Amino acid sequence: MPRPHPAQLVYGSATVSCATLAMLLLFETRSGAWIAVIALVSLALGLLVALTVPTAGPTLRRRRTVARVPAAVGSRAPAARPDPAPATRTAAAPAPAPAATAGLGARN
Template identity: 55%
Template sequence: MPRPNAAQLAYGSATVVFSTVALLLLSRATTGAGIALIGVASLLLGLLVVLTMPVAARRRTRASRAAAPVPAQDETIRVPAAHVGAGADTRIGS
């Protein structure tokens, strides 16, 4: 199983937190067993979100890295010239 990326972890964690709060508020559970059941259900829902989230972004970056051209060995490296600013020596006048 591939490792989840940062977006998957963020969405899964947010799902766990928000679903736990929502289920606790809606069910008004006060017993330990009820709260534990809501916690387990929220964790399973967060895991479901992580596993079903698409990972197309990872595939695109690998494809773009492989398609990048490699420079030839005989090409020279060009260095940009220094920028010449308008200083006191370029003024016209007295």
């Protein structure tokens, strides 16, 4: 059985604490039986959250494994990328803006 990651422990514990506090305040329970039910529901919810937290461990391991695969014997080396051709500018420079008019409604 794999060991839980720290993120799983933190998320699960935080879920149990917050869910228990929220349900106790929301339902205003005073009997021990209902408090036990709320505690069990909170633990189940925390376990569910802890098990569904995505972890980066397997993804990183897969990437490292793929990166270490040697090239097949007799395969050609990848071709070098050609340098991009310099861009040539063919458009003329934009015309200068007309001088500001005296008023907003002034006509020429």
